[in-house]
Amino acid sequence: MSGKARLLRLSTCLAVLGLLLLPLAAPATAATEVTAAGGPAVRLSSPQAGTGGSVTVSGTGWRAHTLLMLLICGRATPSRGVLGGTNSCANGDGRAVTTDARGAFSRVLPVAEPPVPCPCVVHVATVTGSAAEADAVLDVAGHPVAPLPAADSGGRLAVLSDTRLTGSSGLLTWFGAPPSRSLVFTVGNTGLSAIKDPVFQVGSAHGVFAPQWDDRQWQGTLAPGKKAEVKLPVELSAGAHGDYTVSLKYDGKVLAEQPWGVARPWGVTLFWILLCLVVPAALFRIGMAVVDRMRPHRSGGARHTGSRHTGSGNTGSRHTASRRTGPWRLPRPALRLRLPLPGSRAGADEPPPSTPTLPWFTPDSVPGDPAGRLSAPHTDSPSSPTTPTTKGPT
Template identity: 65%
Template structure:
């Protein structure tokens, strides 16, 4: 035994070195279970408690809430609808999976028993833990009777059935059917089980709604269950649908919801059509209300201006026309008709040369010289 002791110690040291090189703590043993502790077990509204946690995933984002109608054994009955969501706090664990942060105490929307509920939002595997907290001055009511709680287990994979229609493309609430198969692993039948279906968007915690399935599942039997799931109007993006029963999450199913492009197209058309319609209506109103007298006044002014110009122009006196010749008799029909101008013809006016006399040649005529 004495000779074997050094060899045993050497093997132990080598095992420790191998564990350290592998990056695991040799004294940690199995994986740690998430746990939560409070600095005080009772606090009043407006106060705060320090929440400490260990055994969580490294660099994991957690959500802390004060929830009513809850117990560490049964979890939060009613989901986050039983919690003071407005006063919740988010916290990120360190590299060892531990955290410590103050949480304001607020009254949940349902009576106590109350707990501080801590659940994983992102990072690592999904986990949750509860710590009992007495909220001073908040009413307390007994928990509902548990009938078959914890007797159902998931048997087959879950899926979301259904598709989006034309109305969803224009902003109608997306809807699906959450289909899954569970089996009764207990010793007593489960009648009309109540499931909690929650939807989470992004990093927010799921919002659960209770839905009751009508039917009885005998021990050792399984049943196919379909529950409706509906989002808000205009919802789009990545969602996560969770199924919880008896305070335990049985299944999760991702759901990618497309953007309602019909709403975007509607607003684009509205931004184009409405200004065009307003412009057309405005032009019609302007054309209707435009004073037509303006054009009349313009024409009147122009007419006045032309009249002034006409008045200012010198007056032109037209020559008087000769009196009409008297009617001739039959004897005068042989005389040729002569058209006379309103003025006198050359050499016929008063003071002109007599008939038969030659008139002097004009100044412009060329003079002829006789023989000298």
């Protein structure tokens, strides 16, 4: 029994010794690891480093192939974040890193003193895509330390639901008018005091460019522990198209982001196509009219004026034939005669038909002969024997 008692006592001592040595066997980086529930994690190779040295920053749980920025910031804790934003960080000594396919990374970061006193952290945040960040405590040797300001006990807003864009584009947007939507989200007051007429900031970013922020004030009062649905207008510039990201910020912190795909204004393209077709056609027509006006015309014939003619069934009228002849036009008859048909009879109310007068160039008439003579008689010949010859004095 004594042997069994000694064995039991020895096993108990070994168990107690193992429990005492367990904290010493844990890795030294465990104290510098910050892991959010279901979020990214950051670890440092050493919790303390001096200016001019370096630490190795590694992380897991990030999105795959995401660009991250590593900064040493003052006036910051993992629970309260970085007070003052990146103005409290050593931006000139920051480093960028891209996560691998599993969302992990490892990067050597030089230690530099931030522009504000410690407590200090290594701040890791995403550069593109949805916002994500994590902090790990770092003691910068030789840098001054100052207590953080007391936490604000007033109201604090938090987004309780996913944001969404509502609305649609009209006909004018198809022709280049500014696209507009409404950003809808639900916020709750997690503070201890009411919030009246909060001012949000709505920004829109295209591609990798930074968002342009505009102030949007919501009219209303939100009591502690209450929630409300907020609608804020969002408008892009005229002719905007492509992939945009709409961001919501309150009190210097980004609360939500929403993608927005804007269609191309095809009406503007159609307008320019029509303009390129109509303008050249109009200029061509104007040019042809000017050329036709300034081109000299050929006079190939004379103007012939006919006389009055009266016939059965119509009254006398003046017929004037004037036609310029040219290589592309056929001459028109200078005079049209309207003769009564054989056997036709004039009405009682119509004047009797008169003998038509032939034009002067008719070959069957001689100027000066009485009407009705179609040829000269042989008696008018100068060689007629019946014509006496007058002789002069001898």
